Amino acid sequence: MKKNLLAWLLLGAVMSASAGSMIACGDTAETPAAGTQNVQTAAVTEAETEAPRVTADLPARDFGGETLTFYGRIYQGAWSASDILSRTQDGEQINDALYDRTNYIEDTYNVKLDLVESGEVTVTSKVKSAITAGDNSWQALVCDVYDAGSLSVDHMLLDLKSVENLDLSKPWWAQSTNASLTIDNRQFYATGDIFIKDNQATRVFFFNKDMIKNYDLVSPYKLVFDNAWTIEKFMEYNEVVYTDLNGDNVMSRDADQYGTMAQPQFGNVLYIGAGQLLTSKDDKDIPFLSCMSERAISIMTGISEIIGGNPSISCNGDSDINGEYPNNLVYFQDGRVLFAPEVLLHIETMRGCDVDIGILPPPKYDVSQDRYYCYADGWCVNVVSIPVTNTESEKMGFILEAMAADSANNLTPAYYDIALTSKYVRDEESVKMLDLILNSVVMDNANIFTWGSIEDAVSTAIYKGQPIASTLEKKQKATQKAIDKTVSAIESYED
Secondary structure, eight states: OOOGGGHHHHTHHHHHHSHHHHHHHHTOSOOOOTTOOOHHHHHHHHHTSOOOOOOOSOOOOOOTTOEEEEEEOOOSSTTOOTTSOOSSOOSOHHHHHHHHHHHHHHHHHTOEEEEEEOOSSOOHHHHHHHHHTTOOSOSEEEEEHHHHHHHHHTTOBOOGGGSTTOOTTSTTBOHHHHHHTOBTTBOSOBOBTTOSHHHHTOEEEEEEHHHHHHTTOOOHHHHHHTTOOBHHHHHHHHHHHOBOTTOSSOOOTTTSBEEEEEOTTHHHHHHHHTTOOSSEEOTTSOEEOGGGSHHHHHHHHHHHHHHTTOTTEEEOOOOOSOTTSOHHHHHHHTTOEEEEEEETTHHHHTTTOSSOEEEEOOOBSSTTOSSOOEEOOTTTOEEEEOBTTOTTHHHHHHHHHHHHHHGGGTHHHIIIIIIIIITTOOSTHHHHHHHHHHTSEEOOHHHHTTGGGHHHHHHHHHHHTOOHHHHHHHHHHHHHHHHHHHHHHHHTSOO
16 A cells, blocks of 8 residues: 555665566566556666655654553454554564664654553444543554544544644555545545555455466466456456366365355455445545446446356355465465465465465456556554544644654565565565555445445355345445445534
């Protein structure tokens, strides 16, 4: 979810360490997809000189040693907001980058940053109780988008657009994602370079490069660059590799080879990948049920007709084999699955895998589509917000802006350059894919607020090949009622 103008910073470390190989990548004849930049070439030029430090457009300031405290969604789990700050160095690039950022902010502005850990994955109940009681012991909140959305409806959060010193239009804030999060032109929570969890939460398509070679298929990377990575091509590849390996005429996830294994949200991943949303926003930034349009239904039906009930695709939410990842990734690592749509986090959990892994955005619906779109859901993405109990919000606004900007100097390079391109990602083309993917992330308010449970219904209907129009009709009334209730609550905020 990062901006391309930061790419030369993000790739500088890789270029310096391995200039020869990366320059060769920059010289490739393949042309990046429309809307992306040749970041390798920019990185080569910038690598010759020391990059200037990225800083926010803020005045010099001395907080006099004041403590500003975060309340964070900290728990024993993958989506813990562990990317707020760090007090110790341990040799891990991400942690040490957080340590550097923490020290830089504290030393530069003579401020102390503190963190109250929630100890739980869901923080809504505790936060509502604290705010209702007027507790001002913490000045900012970091939690998942589901919780932040719920708190905004209950008038517990400040509109970040009105917070002094905070400028969400700056490139260190995730523009595409944050644009998805507003309602009535108000923004109560935001994400960007200040975190890395938003990157890890992005849905991508992992693919088995060895299988591509064994079946003599055109590289999916080339398909992306040639604007040919579409659902039709995706299905063509699925059907080519689909094989009854043990010859018993019964397809089994445990024994046979599949084109795709995914979790049940797969249908919605493809629908959003087609450039569609369940709920869009009008010119006044008010959500409406856009999936009822003739075009949306046509696209959903088209996707469903292509993938629904196809035996080369298996959608299952089981996760009883390995605690680190769902079963579909277990089979993928066995080398019996070509495509595994999953969150980007799992490039890290699969680091010991023998399969040569590539990374792609979800396919386009067809070649006429303007660009690629990547889905992220509200359970995984963490955002920052400021409670209404903070009567001096400009102070936290100042620090958040400074932290987000400074992340371009430490946290983002550590994640993108070192943790991904050097440690986990196994080919140079994936560097280009990551830049494209992380600048294409969108979220849907239907997911964030679970309006009418329409997301689950649509996703299931798509991948099972069930009637789309009747599914939507059954959900329309309840969903619209839920939308109206949320919008009314947001509109009733005092300016």
